[in-house]
Amino acid sequence: MDNTPNPHKFYIELENTSKAEFDKLLNQSWQAVGMDLPIATPKPSEFYSTVNSPNRERDRARIQKQHNLQEKGSNEFIFYDKNGKILAIGYERVVYGDHGPYIEFTTEQINWEVFVHHQIKGPASYYHEHYNLDRSVMLYNQFKTVHNIPNPPEGKYAVNNNRPEGYADYRIGRLYLDPEDLVIMKIDNLIEIFNKVRDIPYRIPIALDEIEGKYGGSCLYKVELLKNLLEEKGLKCRYRICSFFWSELSIPEAVIQVEHNDNAEHVWLEVLIQNKWVILDPSWDIGLAKIFQINIWDGISDAKPAVKSIEIFDIDTSAAMMQFDDYEGELVKDLAINGEFYKELNNYFETIRLK
Numbered sequence: 001m002d003n004t005p006n007p008h009k010f011y012i013e014l015e016n017t018s019k020a021e022f023d024k025l026l027n028q029s030w031q032a033v034g035m036d037l038p039i040a041t042p043k044p045s046e047f048y049s050t051v052n053s054p055n056r057e058r059d060r061a062r063i064q065k066q067h068n069l070q071e072k073g074s075n076e077f078i079f080y081d082k083n084g085k086i087l088a089i090g091y092e093r094v095v096y097g098d099h100g101p102y103i104e105f106t107t108e109q110i111n112w113e114v115f116v117h118h119q120i121k122g123p124a125s126y127y128h129e130h131y132n133l134d135r136s137v138m139l140y141n142q143f144k145t146v147h148n149i150p151n152p153p154e155g156k157y158a159v160n161n162n163r164p165e166g167y168a169d170y171r172i173g174r175l176y177l178d179p180e181d182l183v184i185m186k187i188d189n190l191i192e193i194f195n196k197v198r199d200i201p202y203r204i205p206i207a208l209d210e211i212e213g214k215y216g217g218s219c220l221y222k223v224e225l226l227k228n229l230l231e232e233k234g235l236k237c238r239y240r241i242c243s244f245f246w247s248e249l250s251i252p253e254a255v256i257q258v259e260h261n262d263n264a265e266h267v268w269l270e271v272l273i274q275n276k277w278v279i280l281d282p283s284w285d286i287g288l289a290k291i292f293q294i295n296i297w298d299g300i301s302d303a304k305p306a307v308k309s310i311e312i313f314d315i316d317t318s319a320a321m322m323q324f325d326d327y328e329g330e331l332v333k334d335l336a337i338n339g340e341f342y343k344e345l346n347n348y349f350e351t352i353r354l355k
Contacts, residue, residue, distance in 0.1 A: 007033045009124040019112040026120050035123045038143050040173025047072050050169050055159040056096040063101050067184045069094055075300055080183040081137045085114045086234040089274045097168025100157030102176040109274060110175055115139055140176040187299035194297045197226045198282035204342040219283040223269050226282050236272040241265055241318040242309035250291040255348050260341030266307045273300060281306045287353035
């Protein structure tokens, strides 16, 4: 018997480590044993089902009933751990294998900030492992197919079908989550939140004791509300502020002629979705569709700013500008200069909504 250790069989544990550091150490460790990283399996030109046996039909029925997930992937779902942290947005497909169902993702769909613990495995294995902070969720990072293994390892949903093609259609370069570890929500729920905030009538407060939200809300009020609601759903948000000219908006000359500072500031929200900062501006409500372009958000793409920017402030500056040391004092100063203009502007918007 040859007891020589296999240099391709090794494990490296990484605690509280970024994905970038994982990638760096993965490359180094495989190069040290003379191996290149495998090339990801290309996405097939056409979708095909992996449901072709009673056990897989049973699993598909359960997943569709519990989570409303179709076998073919979609960008309309958000995947959370039980702590409310977003793990992924969108998925490629549900792979129904003989070890049970697993949800397949591309690396772009994964929220890598949440996966802070990792296990690098040598070329003799089949997948690397990534874990969230409390290790309640494991993400499989597949680097070898199981086409040479006819039956699965033991498991709750495992069934031996002695398949010559292998027990599951896992692809190299894809990532997999067990649906039983997840909370799954449709992006439609986020769109509904955006629409509800957007359709609060846009109104600038014209008195110190005016309660924003009672009759409507300014961009500041609506963006803060949207930020709070989306953060409750696990999304990462940040403010963005720009300067603009009131005179460049579709406002009658009679309103523009009322004394005011033409150069003003506007705030919108940026939300991290699929590792990209997406613009969300809920300012103009649907009642103003006759004069403004109203944002219709699809849950993924930008919903562009409501005004034409003169200058867009950077992230740190925008965050600092949202820290009001004396909100009431600043509002009093603002109303002393712009109060009559805001009043006429609010009245004009009300006439538009009533038409």
